[in-house]
Amino acid sequence: MLITPGKLLATINTPDDLRRLDKSLLPRVADELRQFIIDNVSVYGGHFGASLGVVELSVALHYVFNTPDDQLVWDVGHQAYGHKILTGRRDRFHTNRFYKGISGFPKRKESEYDAFGVGHSSTSISAALGMAVASQLQGNRQRNHIAVIGDGAMTAGEAFEGMNHAGATDSNLLIILNDNCMSIDPNVGALREYLTDITTSQTYNKVKDEVWNLLGKMSKFGKSAQDIVSKVESGIKASLLDQSNLFESLHLRYFGPIDGHDIDHLVSVLDDLKNIPGPKLLHCLTVKGKGYAPAEKDQTKWHAPGLFDKVTGEIKKKTFTTPQPPKYQDVFGHTLVELAEKNPRVVGVTPAMPSGSSMNIMMKVMPDRAFDVGIAEQHAVTFSAGMATQGEVVFCNIYSTFMQRAYDQVIHDVCIQELPVIFCLDRAGFAGADGPTHHGAYDLAYMRCVPNMIVAAPMNEQELRNMMFTAQSDEIQQGKQAFTIRYPRGEGVMPNWRTPLEQLPIGKGRLIQDGEGVAILTIGHIGNSAVDACTMLASEGIQPAHFDMRFVKPLDEALLHQIFQRFDRVLTVEDGCVMGGFGSAVLEFMADHGYVARVKRLGIPDAVVEHGEQIELQHECGFDPQGIAEAVRELLFAGRTVTV
Ligand SMILES: Cc1ncc(C[n+]2csc(CCOP(=O)(O)OP(=O)(O)O)c2C)c(N)n1
Numbered sequence: 001m002l003i004t005p006g007k008l009l010a011t012i013n014t015p016d017d018l019r020r021l022d023k024s025l026l027p028r029v030a031d032e033l034r035q036f037i038i039d040n041v042s043v044y045g046g047h048f049g050a051s052l053g054v055v056e057l058s059v060a061l062h063y064v065f066n067t068p069d070d071q072l073v074w075d076v077g078h079q080a081y082g083h084k085i086l087t088g089r090r091d092r093f094h095t096n097r098f099y100k101g102i103s104g105f106p107k108r109k110e111s112e113y114d115a116f117g118v119g120h121s122s123t124s125i126s127a128a129l130g131m132a133v134a135s136q137l138q139g140n141r142q143r144n145h146i147a148v149i150g151d152g153a154m155t156a157g158e159a160f161e162g163m164n165h166a167g168a169t170d171s172n173l174l175i176i177l178n179d180n181c182m183s184i185d186p187n188v189g190a191l192r193e194y195l196t197d198i199t200t201s202q203t204y205n206k207v208k209d210e211v212w213n214l215l216g217k218m219s220k221f222g223k224s225a226q227d228i229v230s231k232v233e234s235g236i237k238a239s240l241l242d243q244s245n246l247f248e249s250l251h252l253r254y255f256g257p258i259d260g261h262d263i264d265h266l267v268s269v270l271d272d273l274k275n276i277p278g279p280k281l282l283h284c285l286t287v288k289g290k291g292y293a294p295a296e297k298d299q300t301k302w303h304a305p306g307l308f309d310k311v312t313g314e315i316k317k318k319t320f321t322t323p324q325p326p327k328y329q330d331v332f333g334h335t336l337v338e339l340a341e342k343n344p345r346v347v348g349v350t351p352a353m354p355s356g357s358s359m360n361i362m363m364k365v366m367p368d369r370a371f372d373v374g375i376a377e378q379h380a381v382t383f384s385a386g387m388a389t390q391g392e393v394v395f396c397n398i399y400s401t402f403m404q405r406a407y408d409q410v411i412h413d414v415c416i417q418e419l420p421v422i423f424c425l426d427r428a429g430f431a432g433a434d435g436p437t438h439h440g441a442y443d444l445a446y447m448r449c450v451p452n453m454i455v456a457a458p459m460n461e462q463e464l465r466n467m468m469f470t471a472q473s474d475e476i477q478q479g480k481q482a483f484t485i486r487y488p489r490g491e492g493v494m495p496n497w498r499t500p501l502e503q504l505p506i507g508k509g510r511l512i513q514d515g516e517g518v519a520i521l522t523i524g525h526i527g528n529s530a531v532d533a534c535t536m537l538a539s540e541g542i543q544p545a546h547f548d549m550r551f552v553k554p555l556d557e558a559l560l561h562q563i564f565q566r567f568d569r570v571l572t573v574e575d576g577c578v579m580g581g582f583g584s585a586v587l588e589f590m591a592d593h594g595y596v597a598r599v600k601r602l603g604i605p606d607a608v609v610e611h612g613e614q615i616e617l618q619h620e621c622g623f624d625p626q627g628i629a630e631a632v633r634e635l636l637f638a639g640r641t642v643t644v
Helices: 015-019 025-046 049-053 053-062 081-095 124-135 157-168 191-202 201-215 227-241 263-274 293-299 328-343 360-365 377-390 400-415 443-448 461-471 524-538 557-566 580-593 614-620 625-638
Strands: 073-074 144-152 175-180 253-260 280-285 346-350 370-372 391-401 422-425 454-457 482-486 511-512 520-521 545-548 550-554 569-577 598-604
Touching: 015 053, 015 081, 025 049, 025 053, 025 081, 025 263, 049 053, 053 081, 053 144, 053 175, 053 263, 053 280, 073 124, 073 191, 073 569, 124 144, 124 157, 124 175, 157 175, 175 191, 191 280, 191 569, 253 461, 280 377, 328 346, 328 360, 328 422, 328 461, 346 377, 360 370, 370 569, 377 391, 377 400, 391 400, 400 443, 400 482, 422 461, 443 550, 443 569, 443 580, 461 482, 511 524, 520 557, 524 545, 524 569, 524 625, 545 557, 550 580, 557 580, 569 580, 580 598, 598 625, 614 625
Parallel strands: 073 144, 144 175, 175 280, 253 280, 346 370, 346 391, 391 422, 422 482, 454 482, 520 545, 520 569, 569 598
Antiparallel strands: 454 550, 511 545
């Protein structure tokens, strides 16, 4: 189904087309852009509320600034749909997030208008500052560098690191703080409260009016621009004697707050700011989901709602006639509550993903024992470590990809200090449509090389529950090891998943199917694809043995000895990078013990794998059921003469 853009939007193929329009037409462009986003996302899916909230800002930025020469960096990038549509991707927008289609995030390879590739939050200030300083070094003082960052993304340390540096430079950097009071869930923390105070403060509103009146009198900043700016600055400072401004104190000129949906005003403010040199911040107030009533009302649900009926606002759910397996994240959420009910020391920590991780189930019933710490993975890990020093049993849930941010904290604050923090890594393996910035490809490799760390992956819901139960048991908590449990996005395989909780022996795998010729060793949920592969092979009279190893660290060495004594052909399968991961661990074992076997490793190759459905990507990388079956055949028959 092709979505037709509005008449005006249809004429905008590049921002140059937009810039040729009369300013009076911009509200219509914004309306048509908003409608085009609604039309597309309702049918093809994707992120939603965030892009609707910055429609006016997207139009105004491309109208005022000379993109792509001026550098525009979107933080996270889930809000950049309007930007994509205005910058030459309107007619491909229906392929957004589909296999081989355009990316759901800005991406340097995709367009010269995507100044910086994003997906993880809070990088925009550092990246835009880097560009600004480089422009200066290259003698270009005219170019503008703009970072658009949400109030959620602003809670991360990296955003502060960028501001701290920016304030000590005279670089041409404009930070636009897109303040909608929301992260995916409602934003949290003291900064949130500060931004609310600043927005509602009478002092600020007075200052704002004074500043803009003053700016309004100046149609163009001529050679006296510096004088005028410093007058504006002292105007602000004088009025703020009794209320310090966080951004001003970091030497960023603060402007706003302004209504981020008043496109006329936005354009004139941005026009003025364009002529003010040095690092500055414009505080814009917007509404997430703006212009689509259901999305304005339930902003968390409409962050990425899936397909929906745009007329009724009904979100489409697949219906099934038989009971379906739950999502792993929900098994985590419910099991955490179950464990916390029995063990008063159990607490939960999430960096800004209460809904995404299902930690919100615990937050609802035990609000004092579950913590959303904002988009702050490093803090989440060290905060967990601090609690563990006091004997709390901490389940710290972080998406595999975002845990990359907190690697030093895992080593320095948890493992070296022998603290038994439990890390639950959601979205491990291919993340799907979010693409390479979000694939949880590396965790098995980066966790298994850290001392004092147990690394496990459940093949199904029951195993996830048992691993969580085991991790919080006295035996583990009185030991000196952290415990990583990684599981994928999406559903498991057990509709009846509320199984009794059982202690698992650490470092023990299990036999799924005995067989001959080839031993398939799997880790985690991808083992189910090996089960499917074995079913396919059975019809050809091939029956490999299949072992679910459960633990990458410690490896089940006793089992591996048995396997290498019986099999000279071994296939390892993991939904993770083949370099350094589970298969590598098996190869290390083989070499260390002097076994000689043909080992084939399946997993994510040493390449950036783009976006698509998980199964499409697994197929591309050769470890979907067909790929696994083919690898078994290859191991069995390659190099052997077949007599017909
Ligand atoms: C490092 C990192 N952690 C978590 C996320 C998941 N995430 C994506 S968008 C988002 C909320 C961002 O909030 P904000 O910056 O205020 O933008 P809004 O969606 O409100 O427009 C989060 C937590 C991420 N992208 N990167």
